[in-house]
Amino acid sequence: MEFEVINKNKDELVFMVNGADIAFVNAIRRICMMEVPTIAIDDVNLVKNDSAMFNEVLAHRLGLLPIASDIKSIEGLVMPDECDCGEYCPQCSVPMTLNKKGPCVVYSKDLESLDQKIKPVYDTIPLLKLKEDEEVCLEAYAQLGIGKEHAKWQPTIVCAYKFYPELTFGDECTSCGNCAGACPRGVLQYNNNKVEIMDLTNCSMCKSCYRACDDRVINISFDDSKFIFKIETDGSIPPEEVLLKACDVLSDKADKIIEIV
Numbered sequence: 001m002e003f004e005v006i007n008k009n010k011d012e013l014v015f016m017v018n019g020a021d022i023a024f025v026n027a028i029r030r031i032c033m034m035e036v037p038t039i040a041i042d043d044v045n046l047v048k049n050d051s052a053m054f055n056e057v058l059a060h061r062l063g064l065l066p067i068a069s070d071i072k073s074i075e076g077l078v079m080p081d082e083c084d085c086g087e088y089c090p091q092c093s094v095p096m097t098l099n100k101k102g103p104c105v106v107y108s109k110d111l112e113s114l115d116q117k118i119k120p121v122y123d124t125i126p127l128l129k130l131k132e133d134e135e136v137c138l139e140a141y142a143q144l145g146i147g148k149e150h151a152k153w154q155p156t157i158v159c160a161y162k163f164y165p166e167l168t169f170g171d172e173c174t175s176c177g178n179c180a181g182a183c184p185r186g187v188l189q190y191n192n193n194k195v196e197i198m199d200l201t202n203c204s205m206c207k208s209c210y211r212a213c214d215d216r217v218i219n220i221s222f223d224d225s226k227f228i229f230k231i232e233t234d235g236s237i238p239p240e241e242v243l244l245k246a247c248d249v250l251s252d253k254a255d256k257i258i259e260i261v
């Protein structure tokens with residue numbers, strides 16, 4: 001199996017996999033979304049909430065905040081069901097507090113965490129608005145969890161793959177350039193009286209080029225063992241960590257099956 005990184009930045013990873021089958025690639029996709037643990041606020045004790053926002057809505061908003069969950073940050077933290085404390089302890093949870101008095105907009109940065117590594121990834125997510133003399137005072141507990149339990153623990157915003165496109169021109173091609181003019185993604189460009197393929201990975205296989213070709217001499221197909229995979233996260237965990245962790249989870253599952261058989 002070949003693997004090649006096409007594009008990578010802090011929150012996004014695009015790579016090519018060659019020589020895999022669709023079941024394997026889809027298993028990795030599902031595990032990336034559903035079984036890679038991240039941290040999210042799971043319990044909120046509201047001491048005071050004078051704002052117009054209902055307690056439940058505020059708790060829901062807090063639950064959806066992306067919280068730093070990379071390997072270094074969560075080191076030493078265990079899943080709640082692996083902890084025998086029965087409630088909240090430093091091994092399985094991170095306490096956070098929020099105390100603000102209006103008038104002001106309360107932002108994610110106002111949430112104070114007991115663990116400096118485990119805190120909201122972004123400072124400027126608005127949580128609620130307080131008018132003159134209104135107050136909010138709460139205590140929250142963040143815990144590890146997986147997307148299968150609740151969407152707030154999903155690390156990925158985009159996690160998808162597509163077949164690797166294949167584009168060929170028949171011998172009858174007259175280099176008229178119509179296909180390049182019809183391509184909405186700039187994959188084909190007409191330069192010096194000939195059509196050039198610029199970035200095949202950007203092709204969505206929409207077939208606009210095929211429809212623009214009077215003689216239908218451009219062929220669009222795909223290689224069913226070659227994929228372009230994209231992972232974009234909410235910032236709580238780097239995409240390469242999501243992929244590596246998903247591979248570990250899949251490998252553990254395979255080991256378990258072998259053991260059972």
Ligand code: SF4
Nearest residue numbers: 173174176177179213
């Ligand atoms: S439209 Fe058809 S004939 Fe014209 S350049 Fe494209 S493939 Fe060739």
Ligand code: SF4
Nearest residue numbers: 183203204206207209
């Ligand atoms: S299939 Fe669509 S995206 Fe791909 S080259 Fe043709 S027009 Fe462009």
Ligand SMILES: [Zn+2]
Nearest residue numbers: 083085089092
């Ligand atoms: Zn515990």
